[in-house]
Amino acid sequence: MTEGVNVPKSIVLIGFMGSGKTTVGRELHQRLGYPLVDMDHLIEQRAGKPITAIFAESGEDAFRDMETALLQELSAPDAPRRIISTGGGVVVRPENRELLHQLGYVVWLHAPVDTILERTGRNRERPLLHTEDPRAKIEALLELRRPWYQATAHQAVDTEGLDSSEIATGILESARYFFTGHV
Numbered sequence: 001m002t003e004g005v006n007v008p009k010s011i012v013l014i015g016f017m018g019s020g021k022t023t024v025g026r027e028l029h030q031r032l033g034y035p036l037v038d039m040d041h042l043i044e045q046r047a048g049k050p051i052t053a054i055f056a057e058s059g060e061d062a063f064r065d066m067e068t069a070l071l072q073e074l075s076a077p078d079a080p081r082r083i084i085s086t087g088g089g090v091v092v093r094p095e096n097r098e099l100l101h102q103l104g105y106v107v108w109l110h111a112p113v114d115t116i117l118e119r120t121g122r123n124r125e126r127p128l129l130h131t132e133d134p135r136a137k138i139e140a141l142l143e144l145r146r147p148w149y150q151a152t153a154h155q156a157v158d159t160e161g162l163d164s165s166e167i168a169t170g171i172l173e174s175a176r177y178f179f180t181g182h183v
């Protein structure tokens with residue numbers, strides 16, 4: 001059997017909190033019509049509570065277990081082609097990085113720290129940034145995670161100064177080559 005024949009490749013968005021994964025995922029979903037899975041939203045829906053409550057009541061490890069279980073589910077051989085928006089910490093586990101890479105065309109959205117700080121400051125949805133010094137936390141996590149984003153992604157996109165429509169167009173232009181094999 002030719003490798004990958006029964007595993008339709010999805011478009012997978014990775015990157016730090018506030019890089020635009022949820023927003024660009026919606027844009028790609030609208031353009032392509034592929035089903036959208038926003039992992040955070042699905043986890044919240046299934047748990048019946050927001051991520052802040054999952055972290056507070058069960059801890060970060062329990063949330064990471066939910067992410068890994070969901071990635072395994074999304075990797076089923078009969079899965080449809082999808083748009084998948086991940087949470088920013090999905091790359092911390094090596095088994096997740098492997099699963100992400102197998103799932104399809106992986107795009108790393110990134111943005112400067114000031115932009116991340118501004119975008120994530122708009123609400124209190126991200127428990128890891130409920131700290132005295134969110135900038136220092138962002139810088140420390142970015143330092144740790146950057147190599148994992150880089151190693152997992154097929155494409156990196158600097159989102160600074162671009163709106164979600166422009167970002168989606170850039171992704172689709174490059175994804176075309178990945179899916180068709182033609183340059």
Ligand SMILES: Nc1ncnc2c1ncn2[C@@H]1O[C@H](COP(=O)(O)OP(=O)(O)O)[C@@H](O)[C@H]1O
Binds near residue numbers: 024120162164167
């Ligand atoms: N390219 C962009 N330009 C300006 N604002 C953006 C962009 N992408 C996302 N945002 C805004 O930044 C915030 C975080 O975006 P979101 O899509 O939730 O990021 P993520 O899912 O990566 O954490 C939201 O308020 C969103 O509207």
Ligand SMILES: O=C(O)C1=C[C@@H](OP(=O)(O)O)[C@@H](O)[C@H](O)C1
Binds near residue numbers: 016017018090126127
């Ligand atoms: O970076 C992280 O570890 C997290 C990112 C969040 O998703 P977004 O990247 O969509 O904000 C969410 O999964 C959770 O708060 C943990």
Ligand SMILES: [Mg+2]
Binds near residue numbers: 021022023040085086
């Ligand atoms: Mg998101």
